Amino acid sequence: MESGALIAPVLRARRNxxxxxxxxxxxxxxxxxxxxxxxxxxxxxxxxxxVASPAISKFGxxxxxTNDWNPVTGRFGAAPFLYGTVVTSGIAxxxxxxLSIAISIYLTELAPRRLRRPVATLVDMLAAIPxxxxxxxxxxxxxxxxxxxxxxxxxxxxxxxPIFSGDPSAFGYLTAALILTxxxxxxxxxxxxxxxxxxxxxxxxxxYALGATRWEMVRRVVLPYSRAGIVGASIxxxxxxxxxxxxxxxxxxxxxxxxxxLFHTGGTLAAQIAAQFAGxxxxxxxxxxxxxxxxxxxxxxxxxxxxxxxxxxxxxxEAEFTPTEVEAL
Numbered sequence: 001m002e003s004g005a006l007i008a009p010v011l012r013a014r015r016n017x018x019x020x021x022x023x024x025x026x027x028x029x030x031x032x033x034x035x036x037x038x039x040x041x042x043x044x045x046x047x048x049x050x051v052a053s054p055a056i057s058k059f060g061x062x063x064x065x066t067n068d069w070n071p072v073t074g075r076f077g078a079a080p081f082l083y084g085t086v087v088t089s090g091i092a093x094x095x096x097x098x099l100s101i102a103i104s105i106y107l108t109e110l111a112p113r114r115l116r117r118p119v120a121t122l123v124d125m126l127a128a129i130p131x132x133x134x135x136x137x138x139x140x141x142x143x144x145x146x147x148x149x150x151x152x153x154x155x156x157x158x159x160x161x162p163i164f165s166g167d168p169s170a171f172g173y174l175t176a177a178l179i180l181t182x183x184x185x186x187x188x189x190x191x192x193x194x195x196x197x198x199x200x201x202x203x204x205x206x207x208y209a210l211g212a213t214r215w216e217m218v219r220r221v222v223l224p225y226s227r228a229g230i231v232g233a234s235i236x237x238x239x240x241x242x243x244x245x246x247x248x249x250x251x252x253x254x255x256x257x258x259x260x261x262l263f264h265t266g267g268t269l270a271a272q273i274a275a276q277f278a279g280x281x282x283x284x285x286x287x288x289x290x291x292x293x294x295x296x297x298x299x300x301x302x303x304x305x306x307x308x309x310x311x312x313x314x315x316x317x318e319a320e321f322t323p324t325e326v327e328a329l
Contacts, residue, residue, distance in 0.1 A: 048297060052290035054283060063291055069256040069272075071281055076288035078295055083258045084266040085299070087173050088248065089241040091262075092180035097234045099181075100188035105218055108196040120193065127186040135250030138179045143170030143251060146178070151263050166261035171253035174262040179247050184237035191236060195229030196222055235307035239300055245274035269296040 049056075055063065055076065066077025103123060107116050151168035158164040169175075199222050207217045223230075245268075253265020254275060269292045280286040 045297065048290055048294050052287050052294050055287035055291040056294075058284065059288075059291070063288075064295065067258055071285050074282070074284055076285065076291075078269070078292055080256055080258050081267045081269045081272045081292060082295065082299075084173065084176075084252065085242060085268040085270070085296075087262070087266075088177045088180055088252070088268060089238055091174070091177035092184055092241045093234060093238050095177070095181040096185045096188055096237055097230075100185050100192055100233070100237070101223075101230065103185075103189045104192040104196050105222070107193055109214065109218060109222070123186050123189050125186075126182065127190070131183065131244065131247040132250070134179055134183060135247035138175060138247065138251040139170075142178060143175050146170060146175050150174075155263075162260040163262050166259075166263045169253070169263050169265065171251055172261075172263050172265050173252065173259075176248045176252040176266075176268070177262075179251055180241040180244060183244060183247065184240050187240055188233045188237040191233035192226070192230055195226045195233065198229075199225050231310050232307060235303060235310075238303060242300060242303065243270050243296065245270035249275050269293075269299070 059066065059076065063076070064078050064082065066075075067079040068075045068077045069080070070076070107120055107123075111119060147168045147170040151164075151174065154164045155166075155168065203221050203225065204217055207221050212220070248268050249271035252267060252271060254267055254271070255265040256267065259266060273289050273292055273296075277286065277289045280289060
C-alpha cells in the first residue's frame with residue numbers, strides 16, 4: 001500500500017497533455033463504436049420492415065403459417081421455408097455438435113503434440129472454403145452419392161419412418177443438412193477447442209491423482225467445466241446454418257411445399273431470398289421476400305436469446321468424484 005501511494009504522485013507528475021486526454025478519448029471512441037453497432041442493427045431492421053410493409057399489411061401474421069408461394073396469383077407464405085430452415089439447421093446442429101466436440105477432445109487431450117497444429121489448421125480451413133464451392137461440390141459429388149448410396153440404405157433400414165420414406169434424390173433436405181454440417185463443424189470446433197484449453201490443469205491433474213482414467217477426466221472435468229462454452233459454440237454454428245443461403249439454394253431443390261421425408265426437395269428462408277429477390281417480378285413479391293428476411297432476423301434473435309439464457313443457467317458445480325467413486329478408487 002505504501003509503495004502504491006508513493007508511485008501514484010510520480011505517475012501523475014509524468015503525465016503530459018496527450019496522456020490526460022487518453023481516458024476521455026478512449027471512452028468516447030469505445031462509446032461511438034458501440035453506438036455504431038446498435039445503429040447498424042436498428043437500421044437494418046428498419047429497412048427490412050419498411051420494404052416488407054406491403055406484405056405485412058396484406059398477409060399479416062398468417063403469412064407465417066401459409067403454405068403457398070405463387071407470384072402469378074400474388075399469394076405468398078413462409079411456412080415451407082420456415083419448416084425447411086428448422087429441419088436443415090436442426091439436423092446440421094445434431095450432426096455437427098457431437099462431431100465438433102469429439103474433434104476438440106482429440107486435439108486438446110489425445111492427439112500427439114506434433115499432430116495438433118496440422119489437424120487443427122486443416123479443420124479450420126473448412127471454414128475458408130467459399131460457400132458456392134461447397135454448393136457446387138454438393139451438386140457434383142455429395143448429391144449423387146446420397147441418391148445412389150446413403151438414401152437407399154436409409155430407406156431399406158428405416159423406411160418405415162416417414163422421414164426416410166419416398167424416392168432417393170440428389171437434392172433435398174438431407175443433402176442440404178449435410179452441406180450445412182460441413183460448414184458449421186469448423187466454427188463449433190474452433191470455439192470448443194479454445195474453451196477446452198481454458199480448463200484449469202490442476203483440475204485435470206487432481207483427477208488423475210485420484211486414479212481416474214482419461215475418459216473419466218474428460219467426462220467429469222472437461223465437459224462439465226466447458227458446458228456453457230459448448231452451448232455458445234453450438235448456437236454460433238446454428239446461427240451460421242440458419243443464415244446460409246447460396247450453398248443451400250444449390251442443393252435443396254427449391255420446392256414450395258412441406259414434405260415429411262428428408263429425401264424430398266424444399267426451401268429455406270435464406271435460400272429463397274437469395275434465389276428470387278433480384279428477379280422479383282412484382283412489388284408484392286419483393287415485399288414478401290423482405291418479410292421472409294424479417295422472419296429470419298427475428299428467428300436469429302430468438303435463437304441468440306435462448307442461447308444466452310441456457311449459458312446463464314448452465315452453471316455447474318465444480319467437477320468432483322462422488323464418495324462412492326472415491327472409495328472405489
